[in-house]
Amino acid sequence: MGVALEIGKLSAVAWLGARHAASRWLKGAIVTLVGTLMGLNAVGAYGFLSKAHLDHSVAGEVAIDAKAADVEARRQVAEASVADADNRIRQVDSIIAEATKRGRTKDAVALIDRETTLRHSLVAERLTAANALAAVQVEAAGIASERNELAADSGPVHYLATILGVADDTAVRWFIAAVALLLDPLAIVLLLAANAPD
Numbered sequence: 001m002g003v004a005l006e007i008g009k010l011s012a013v014a015w016l017g018a019r020h021a022a023s024r025w026l027k028g029a030i031v032t033l034v035g036t037l038m039g040l041n042a043v044g045a046y047g048f049l050s051k052a053h054l055d056h057s058v059a060g061e062v063a064i065d066a067k068a069a070d071v072e073a074r075r076q077v078a079e080a081s082v083a084d085a086d087n088r089i090r091q092v093d094s095i096i097a098e099a100t101k102r103g104r105t106k107d108a109v110a111l112i113d114r115e116t117t118l119r120h121s122l123v124a125e126r127l128t129a130a131n132a133l134a135a136v137q138v139e140a141a142g143i144a145s146e147r148n149e150l151a152a153d154s155g156p157v158h159y160l161a162t163i164l165g166v167a168d169d170t171a172v173r174w175f176i177a178a179v180a181l182l183l184d185p186l187a188i189v190l191l192l193a194a195n196a197p198d
Contacts, residue, residue: 045180078133085126
């Protein structure tokens with residue numbers, strides 16, 4: 001249907017350009033119909049371009065936010081694991097210190113040996129948790145980089161908004177409106193110019 005309306009509109013404009021002697025009433029009716037079709041086309045183009053812009057922006061933000069939420073949850077778990085390992089290491093250290101204060105009896109030495117072995121395994125566990133935390137922090141930095149890339153995608157819009165002194169969304173709406181409103185008139189004027197008598 002859209003193609004038929006466009007062909008009809010352009011045919012009407014071509015007819016107007018070729019028939020200068022047509023009655024005013026007929027020319028007025030055709031101009032009114034062409035103007036209405038141009039308005040509908042502008043509204044459709046505005047809606048399509050706005051949807052494309054919003055889909056791109058929202059999809060990027062949703063994907064990045066989902067990754068950020070996942071990384072944040074894993075960061076919290078990794079930090080808790082490191083803190084838990086640190087706490088257990090402190091407990092083992094205090095047990096060893098207490099056993100050392102009591103003297104070097106056989107039981108104290110055996111307790112110190114057992115707790116030292118436990119401490120070494122806890123240090124290894126803490127190292128694993130710290131490595132996991134570091135990996136999550138690197139991933140978080142990657143997400144920050146993705147956010148910057150998404151912001152860079154809208155860089156020209158941001159510059160336009162800064163020049164105009166308006167918000168980014170307002171600049172996008174104005175830009176899309178300008179494109180939507182200028183496409184049809186440009187095509188109509190070019191068609192009229194092509195049909196103008198020499």
